[in-house]
Amino acid sequence: MKKKFFGRLLAGTLTLGLGIASLTGCGKSDAGSEAGATEVAESSEAAEADVVEESSEETATSSNSALDIVPGNGETIKIAASPIPHAQILEKAAEILKEYGYELEVVEFEDYVQPNLVVESGEFDANYMEHIPYLNSFNEEQGTHLVSAGGIHYEPFGVYPGTKSSLDEIADGDRIAIPNDTTNEARALLLLQDNGIIKLKDGADLTATVNDIEENTYNIEFVELEAAQVARVTKEVEFVVLNGNYALEAGYSVAKDSIAYESSDSVAAKTYVNIITVYEGNETQDKIKALVSVLKSDEIKKFIEDTYDGAVIFFED
Numbered sequence: 323m324k325k326k327f328f329g330r331l332l333a334g335t336l337t338l339g340l341g342i343a344s345l346t347g348c349g350k351s352d353a354g355s356e357a358g359a360t361e362v363a364e365s366s367e368a369a370e371a372d373v374v375e376e377s378s379e380e381t382a383t384s385s386n387s388a389l390d391i392v393p394g395n396g397e398t399i400k401i402a403a404s405p406i407p408h409a410q411i412l413e414k415a416a417e418i419l420k421e422y423g424y425e426l427e428v429v430e431f432e433d434y435v436q437p438n439l440v441v442e443s444g445e446f447d448a449n450y451m452e453h454i455p456y457l458n459s460f461n462e463e464q465g466t467h468l469v470s471a472g473g474i475h476y477e478p479f480g481v482y483p484g485t486k487s488s489l490d491e492i493a494d495g496d497r498i499a500i501p502n503d504t505t506n507e508a509r510a511l512l513l514l515q516d517n518g519i520i521k522l523k524d525g526a527d528l529t530a531t532v533n534d535i536e537e538n539t540y541n542i543e544f545v546e547l548e549a550a551q552v553a554r555v556t557k558e559v560e561f562v563v564l565n566g567n568y569a570l571e572a573g574y575s576v577a578k579d580s581i582a583y584e585s586s587d588s589v590a591a592k593t594y595v596n597i598i599t600v601y602e603g604n605e606t607q608d609k610i611k612a613l614v615s616v617l618k619s620d621e622i623k624k625f626i627e628d629t630y631d632g633a634v635i636f637f638e639d
Contacts, residue, residue, distance in 0.1 A: 335422045389615045392608040394423035397594045397611050401598075402437035402449040405430045407626075407634045408596070411475070411617070412450060414625045418616045432550055434503065441601055442466045448610060450474070450617075451567075453594040453602060455528055457507040472614035473595035473603040473637045475626060477566020478522075479513050480580030484559040489517060489581055494541050497559040502546035507531055509590055510563035517582045528593065566633050576633040 346471040357458055401420070403409045409430050429446070431437045438460050443615035452460075454470055461468055482491065484499070489516045498519075500510040509532040514520050519542065524533035532544050545559055552562050552573035561581070569576065576583050605611075618620065623636040 335402055337516060346516075354518070356392050363604050365378055365522050375384070389422075389612075389619060390409050391422045391612040391615055394419075394609060394612060396423060396425065397609055398425045398427055399448070399613055400427045400446045401613070402429050402431050402446050402451065404437075404451040404567050405432070407475075407630060408450045408567065409479075410629070411622065411626065414624060415613070415616045416526075418550065418619065418621060419612065420557040422612060422616075423611055426613075430487075434549065438464070438466060438468060438599065441468060441589075443445050444601065447600065447607075448613065449599045449606070450596070452599060453505070453596055455593060456503065457597065457599060462559055463541070467602040468599050469602045469605060470616060471600045473597050473639070474592050474614075474617045475634050475637050476595045477569075478576055478577050478584040478591055478632070479566065480511050480564055480574070481513060482553075482556070482562050482564055482569065482574055482580055484556045484561045486560045487581070489519065489561070490558070492519065492540055492542075495543065496540060497543045497545050497553045499545040499547055499559045499562040499566065501549035501552055501563070501589075503549060504529060505594075506549055506565060507546065509594060512536070512590055513582065514564060529551035536632070570633050573631075574578055577631055591635070 325402075379441050382598075386567065401412065402410055412426060412428045416428070418427050431451070434452060435457065437446075437451050438457075440446040441449050444463075446533070448471065453476070454473075457468055457470065460466060481498075484497075486492070486496070498514070501507055508528050511520065511522060511530045511532070512527070515522050519540065520535050521537035522530050523534045523536045532546070545555065547555065549565050550562055550568060553568050556562055556572075564572070564574070566576065568581070574580065598610070598617065599605075600610055618639075626634050626636045
């Protein structure tokens, strides 16, 4: 596990420096004119101070009111996250959150289990690493009380080369590595079905397992592994099916390297939107609402579009 801390509250205050205006007359001035000059200078200085102060207040207000966020006053948000792309997106979000008085503390996890357990225990405020089908499955299996505070992005699943580089090369007895958790395995199998490799039983959809394969024309051997391990066996199997974040970690581009991938308008892609997960009831906390608001902002959308080459898609509600 790697730990990173992002965001520090800006404690500085805006200081206004005003120069003292001076008026210099040409030739002689009588006492009255000197007094008048002094009065005009003082009046101008006061007016300038008012204008500068109002302008500064307006600037501070406008920069902090782009989003409807309750100021945090130095409050910390502790969140568990997968390294890529989640922690990277959070690093960008931290820059925005600090403008609203929140410090974002991000701890990276390599698995999908501990991030939920630390939110359930109250050790962390939230996590950012999963989609709703996985969350629902986890709650059912573990008896946890976790809910979504908002959907942020989704990552198209893809089939990637192992020892073979095209699905046209597939042959009898080939091996394909897939994630072994319930929801991600189903997603991998659905993608393979869409590409004519297998056929699932009727009704086997988001809960499909290898036991639901009705037709396996090529007698494919499925190597079921923990999701984080799948990319590590590319030299041992003919093909691998990867989650978007693990494809990124392995250095793959969905657009350039995948053999096949989910279309952005597919049911699967929209079903598996990555969410901010919190303990039930905490989704109404000001700091959680602030976190979600920032992650759903135009600035984060642009960051995602500019950074991930289609491997991460910003979720539009």
